[in-house]
Amino acid sequence: MRFWLMKSEPETFAIEDLRRKKVSGWDGVRNYAARNFLREMKLGDQALFYHSSTKAPAIVGVMEVVREAYPDPSQFDRRSEYYDRGSTRDAPRWFQVDVRFVRAFPRPLTLEAIKQAPALREMVLLKRGRLSVQPVRSSEWAYILKSCL
DNA sequence: GCCAACGTTGGC
DNA sequence: GCCAACGTTGGC
Numbered sequence: 001m002r003f004w005l006m007k008s009e010p011e012t013f014a015i016e017d018l019r020r021k022k023v024s025g026w027d028g029v030r031n032y033a034a035r036n037f038l039r040e041m042k043l044g045d046q047a048l049f050y051h052s053s054t055k056a057p058a059i060v061g062v063m064e065v066v067r068e069a070y071p072d073p074s075q076f077d078r079r080s081e082y083y084d085r086g087s088t089r090d091a092p093r094w095f096q097v098d099v100r101f102v103r104a105f106p107r108p109l110t111l112e113a114i115k116q117a118p119a120l121r122e123m124v125l126l127k128r129g130r131l132s133v134q135p136v137r138s139s140e141w142a143y144i145l146k147s148c149l
Numbered sequence: 150g151c152c153a154a155c156g157t158t159g160g161c
Numbered sequence: 162g163c164c165a166a167c168g169t170t171g172g173c
Contacts, residue, residue, distance in 0.1 A: 132166060
C-alpha cells in the first residue's frame with residue numbers, strides 16, 4: 001500500500017465537505033506530474049488531506065482511495081472551470097480517483113510544524129512547490145499519524 | 150528543441 | 162495583494 005498527500009483549498013473543498021459526502025471524486029487536477037501520481041494510485045492507498053491557500057495551511061485528515069483513476073468528467077463540461085477543449089473522450093487528458101473520508105485529525109499538523117520536524121525535512125511538500133498530488137514516505141506517514149491523533 | 154513570455158500555485 | 166517558484170505555451 002502506498003501513501004499520498006493531496007491538496008485542496010478549503011474554500012473550494014474542505015475535509016468537512018468530504019466527511020459529509022463520505023465519498024467524492026477528486027477532480028480538477030490539471031498538472032501532468034500530479035495527474036501521473038493519480039494514475040499510480042491503487043485501491044486501499046491512503047492519502048493525507050492538506051488544506052492549502054489558507055491562513056494556516058495544514059494536514060487535516062486521512063482519506064482512502066476507493067476507485068482507481070478514471071477520466072475526470074469536468075474536462076468535458078463546457079461550463080466547468082476545469083473544462084479543457086483540447087481533451088477528447090477517446091484520449092482524455094485528465095484523471096481523477098474517488099476517495100473516502102477516513103478521519104479528521106483532532107490536532108492538524110500545520111505547515112509551520114511540518115517545517116520544524118526533522119523527520120519531515122525531505123517531504124515532497126517542502127521540496128517541490130505547486131504539486132497538488134504527491135507521494136509520502138511510510139516513515140513520514142507514521143510520524144504524521146503519531147503527531148496528529 | 151530552446152527559451153522567453155506568460156500563467157498559476159500557494160505561502161506570506 | 163505580493164511575489165517566488167515553477168509549469169506551459171508558442172515563436173523561431
